[in-house]
Amino acid sequence: MKIAVIGTGYVGLVTGTCLAETGNNVxxxxxxxxxVGKMQESxxxxxxxxxxxxxxxxxxxxxxxxxxxxxxxxxxxxxxxLALPTPPSEDGSADLSYxxxxxxxIGKLMTSYKIIVNKSTVPVxxxxxxxxxxxxxxxxxxxxxxxxxxxxxxxxxxxxxxPSRVIVGTRSEKVKKIFSELxxxxxxxxxxxxxMDERSAELTKYAANAFLATKISFMNEMAGLCExxxxxxxxxxxxxxxxDRIGKQFLYAGVxxxxxxxxxxVQALAxxxxxxxxDFRIVxxxxxxxxxxxxxxxxxxxxxxxxxxxxxxxAFWGLAFKPETDDLREAPAxxxxxxxxxxxxxxxxxDPVAMENTKKQLGDKIGYAKNQYECLEKADALVIxxxxxxxRNPDFDQIAEKLNDKVIFDGRNLYNLERMQELGFxxxxxxxxx
Ligand code: UGA
Numbered sequence: 001m002k003i004a005v006i007g008t009g010y011v012g013l014v015t016g017t018c019l020a021e022t023g024n025n026v027x028x029x030x031x032x033x034x035x036v037g038k039m040q041e042s043x044x045x046x047x048x049x050x051x052x053x054x055x056x057x058x059x060x061x062x063x064x065x066x067x068x069x070x071x072x073x074x075x076x077x078x079x080x081x082l083a084l085p086t087p088p089s090e091d092g093s094a095d096l097s098y099x100x101x102x103x104x105x106i107g108k109l110m111t112s113y114k115i116i117v118n119k120s121t122v123p124v125x126x127x128x129x130x131x132x133x134x135x136x137x138x139x140x141x142x143x144x145x146x147x148x149x150x151x152x153x154x155x156x157x158x159x160x161x162x163p164s165r166v167i168v169g170t171r172s173e174k175v176k177k178i179f180s181e182l183x184x185x186x187x188x189x190x191x192x193x194x195x196m197d198e199r200s201a202e203l204t205k206y207a208a209n210a211f212l213a214t215k216i217s218f219m220n221e222m223a224g225l226c227e228x229x230x231x232x233x234x235x236x237x238x239x240x241x242x243x244d245r246i247g248k249q250f251l252y253a254g255v256x257x258x259x260x261x262x263x264x265x266v267q268a269l270a271x272x273x274x275x276x277x278x279d280f281r282i283v284x285x286x287x288x289x290x291x292x293x294x295x296x297x298x299x300x301x302x303x304x305x306x307x308x309x310x311x312x313x314x315a316f317w318g319l320a321f322k323p324e325t326d327d328l329r330e331a332p333a334x335x336x337x338x339x340x341x342x343x344x345x346x347x348x349x350x351d352p353v354a355m356e357n358t359k360k361q362l363g364d365k366i367g368y369a370k371n372q373y374e375c376l377e378k379a380d381a382l383v384i385x386x387x388x389x390x391x392r393n394p395d396f397d398q399i400a401e402k403l404n405d406k407v408i409f410d411g412r413n414l415y416n417l418e419r420m421q422e423l424g425f426x427x428x429x430x431x432x433x434x
Pocket of ligand 1: 098121149150151152154193209211216249250251252253254255256259260261262320321369
């Protein structure tokens with residue numbers, strides 16, 4: 001099938017590449033000429049495991065190409081996938097200007113039947129708005145489909161190739177037939193392909209992210225209780241996760257969720273509830289808990305040093321909002337660093353892949369180490385914010401030798417409590433103590 005993907009962020013580029021991999025002819029469009037130029041030279045614009053080999057292979061095969069020319073892409077494609085940003089507006093609602101401006105442009109350019117697909121996370125009713133916008137500018141037939149994406153950064157290719165489910169919001173029988181064929185290579189006998197109306201599909205995406213964020217905030221509040229009651233949140237996680245009705249995943253307490261999706265989508269859902277005159281109390285609490293969680297972690301560090309905080313040097317392991325990505329959007333590390341800088345703390349950092357992006361954002365306000373051990377040199381404490389594999393089983397002798405004091409604040413519960421006690425560390429983690 002001939003497909004255009006508009007927008008080459010994580011969702012757009014992974015979608016385009018994975019659709020090309022199963023034999024479709026995919027043309028990706030972006031307004032950023034510099035980025036398009038790089039992609040034409042087979043350079044992936046961000047870090048995502050497993051993407052590069054598929055990307056290069058399909059460019060080489062001629063099944064994946066890049067352009068800034070929307071007209072060419074619209075003319076050549078039956079399916080036009082919108083994978084555009086929907087950033088929060090000042091009031092917290094999703095800003096649809098990228099989506100609707102593109103819908104207008106497609107309406108003006110199209111010269112035959114098209115299927116226009118919303119892959120971006122968009123508020124309920126956006127498919128209708130896109131339909132109205134396109135209809136204002138064309139006399140040709142078209143369908144608008146809501147096909148939200150559930151892939152996670154860091155495992156995006158695997159998530160796309162082996163989806164837990166694919167949601168297609170459409171009431172058109174013609175579209176259902178085409179999408180059954182499009183997604184057949186990714187399905188086991190089609191049982192994971194779910195058709196529903198557009199509005200339900202749009203809301204399903206928010207429900208999924210908000211539910212997962214709720215699990216995390218629930219566990220973070222549990223961790224707070226554990227700290228007061230002398231229980232261990234890791235034991236609670238194991239104890240409840242064995243129940244299939246609860247499930248093992250997304251029960252890890254930490255420094256709060258970040259990234260480009262959960263914070264934005266939870267906020268947008270809360271905003272939607274207010275707009276329709278109601279409220280969504282659980283979602284409000286999830287947001288508050290998430291912000292409180294990173295503040296609590298900050299307070300642990302501030303309180304430990306007390307009046308002596310100013311002038312201390314802290315080593316940060318991990319900057320990205322989660323492992324296997326160089327994405328810093330809503331990363332808890334950035335919040336912690338900014339707050340500690342205000343307190344006059346010196347900060348040195350190490351992250352396996354997010355250093356370049358951090359340099360662009362924070363410049364020389366902080367230090368950047370060549371490796372995780374250099375980062376510790378003469379620091380007064382180690383602060384762990386992202387659970388990269390390199391940090392899971394480190395050389396504790398080197399840590400003890402390099403740090404001024406054997407002090408670790410661990411926002412990801414990476415180490416065994418008994419071991420840390422044996423090694424003589426002051427070890428402050430989330431929701432557990434000896
Ligand atoms: C999330 C969803 O998991 C995807 O299904 C969805 O497609 C995507 O948003 C999106 O809407 O585009 P992503 O933001 O890539 O994916 O990252 P997650 O792996 O979900 O992690 C989100 C945050 O939750 C991270 O900050 C992570 O550290 C935190 N987290 C996750 C926890 O604190 N505890 C957990 O147990 C799990």
